[in-house]
Amino acid sequence: MGTTQLLFWFLSILAILGAILVVTSKNPVHSVLWLIVVFVAISGHYILLDAQFLAIVNLIVYAGAIMVLFLFVFMLMNLNADTEPQKNRWLKIAGVVTGGALLLVLVAALKKADLKAQMAEMGKGDIGLIHNLGLVLFKDYVVPFEISSVLFLSAMVGVVVIGKKAEEDKTTLGSQKYGG
Template sequence: MSATQFLFWFLSILALFSAIMMVVSKSPVHSVLWLIVVFFAISVHYVLLNAQFLAIVNLIVYAGAIMVLFLFVIMLMNLNAETEPLKNKWLKITGVIGGGALMLVLVAALKDADIRNRIAETNKGEIGLIHNLGMALFKEYVIPFEISSVLFLSAMVGTVVIGKKE
């Protein structure tokens, strides 16, 4: 077992464990913190694939910005385990059915995918480096990229409009 393989297994176990802990934690603040651990583990996976730019952007955007806002909301609303509203039994059942259906779709979609014959390039892939990524984004995919940025702009305008109403 090489060092990379060892890291891969360690990180995968860490990511799965933290993801499960995120779902089962009683306190929402703990859930957010476990989710941050998941993002960390996934970022290090990116580093193993030599996609350093993706790794750090994943950390800055998700763990550094979005999760901080989540924490803001949860901390200010004071959602502790004691003040948790009573859960509806039917809500749990629909949750289980919804999750099961999602898993069924995922398994059906991935069943025929050609994953087995593809080997991840560790330590030598170049696509995740900033230069190549920029080239791909602004040459091949420039129109989808610009459209998604317009989408972000409209979301921003929407936020300002909602904020101004009061």
């Protein structure tokens, strides 16, 4: 067994174990931390497939920004076992039936898939390299790329203008209220 296969199996087991722990963890913060482990394992798979750009974007966007947002929301929710509403028995039964139906659809879809004909090439080619992505982006799609950057810049300027206007309105209302 080569190093690539060993890494593949390690990352696969890590991703599956992390996904199971995401679902079974009682504490939502622990679920988020296990989800970060799953995202790191998936990024490892992207690296094995020579898709370094996807791996880095997955780590920065999902494991970084989205998980910080989830943790922030969980901390704001102030989840306590005492204040948690008790779920109805019919809701639990509906959840089991819905999950079973989803499992049935997934099994039927995988039954028709020909997995042996769809093997991924590992360590060959240069499709996912950042250099090639940059060449295509700045040769073929340079105009849409620049238009989107101007759009983002105008959106940021708009947010600053709206924020300043709201701040000035508060100041004006405050001075009128207190006779200023």
